[in-house]
Amino acid sequence: xxxxxxxxxxxxxxEGALVLLRCNYSSSVPPYLFWYVQYPNQGxxxxxxxxxxxxxxxxxxxxxxxxxxxxxSFHLTKPSAHMSDAAEYFCAVRQMNxxxxxxxxxxxxxxxxxx
Amino acid sequence: xxxxxxxxxxxxxxxxxxxxxxxxxNLNHDAMYWYRQxxxxxxxxxxxxxxxxxxxxxxxAEGYSVSREKKESFPLTVTSAQKNPTAFYLCASMLGHLSxxxxxxxxxxxxxx
Numbered sequence: 001x002x003x004x005x006x007x008x009x010x011x012x013x014x015e016g017a018l019v020l021l022r023c024n025y026s027s028s029v030p031p032y033l034f035w036y037v038q039y040p041n042q043g044x045x046x047x048x049x050x051x052x053x054x055x056x057x058x059x060x061x062x063x064x065x066x067x068x069x070x071x072x073s074f075h076l077t078k079p080s081a082h083m084s085d086a087a088e089y090f091c092a093v094r095q096m097n098x099x100x101x102x103x104x105x106x107x108x109x110x111x112x113x114x115x
Numbered sequence: 116x117x118x119x120x121x122x123x124x125x126x127x128x129x130x131x132x133x134x135x136x137x138x139x140x141n142l143n144h145d146a147m148y149w150y151r152q153x154x155x156x157x158x159x160x161x162x163x164x165x166x167x168x169x170x171x172x173x174x175x176a177e178g179y180s181v182s183r184e185k186k187e188s189f190p191l192t193v194t195s196a197q198k199n200p201t202a203f204y205l206c207a208s209m210l211g212h213l214s215x216x217x218x219x220x221x222x223x224x225x226x227x228x
Contacts, residue, residue: 044207
C-alpha cells in the first residue's frame with residue numbers, strides 16, 4: 001500500500017521568504033504524487049503532479065516540487081511567499097486497487113504567512 | 116462552466132436524524148468520490164463509484180450510504196449509525212481510471228447538534 005507523510009502540521013514564514021513543505025512517500029511501485037491546496041472552507045485545488053516524467057514539476061501560483069527517489073521525497077517549494085499563499089496544503093499518492101485508483105492523502109500542513 | 120457543486124454548504128442535524136448531502140458534476144466524469152475531513156487527519160475516503168449503479172466502500176464507510184443512479188450525481192447519506200458525523204465532507208470526481216487528477220467540490224460542513 002502507498003502512503004505519504006507530511007512533516008510539520010504548521011509552517012510559518014514571512015512574506016517574501018522561501019516556502020518549503022515536506023512530503024515523504026512510501027510506495028512499492030513507482031508513485032504518482034500530487035500536491036493540493038485548500039483555502040478555508042473550500043474544496044481542494046490541484047497545485048501540481050508527478051507522473052514519472054520530469055522530476056522537477058512546476059505548478060500553479062509559482063510552486064514547484066522535486067521528486068527524489070533516493071530520499072522518497074516530494075517536497076513543495078516556492079521562492080517567495082505571498083500573503084495569499086496562506087492555506088492548507090496536502091500531499092497525496094495514487095493507489096491502484098484492482099484497476100481503480102484512489103488518492104491517499106497526508107494529514108496536511110497549514111502555511112502561515114506573516115507580513 | 117464545468118465543475119462540481121455540493122449542497123448545502125452548511126448543514127445542521129439533530130442526533131438520530133439521517134441527512135443527505137448532494138454532489139453534482141457536469142464534467143462528464145465517470146468516477147466520483149466522497150471524503151471526510153477532520154482537523155489534523157487529512158482526507159479519508161468514505162465511498163467511491165466508478166460507473167453508474169456501482170459503488171464501493173472506502174476506508175470509513177460505516178454509518179454512511181450512497182447511490183449512483185445518474186452519472187452526474189452521487190449523493191451521500193449520513194445515517195444515525197454514524198457515531199461522530201460532525202465534519203467537513205468533500206465530493207470529488209475524475210474522468211476515468213486512466214486519468215490522474217481528481218476535481219473537488221466546495222464541500223459541505225455538517226454539524227450535529
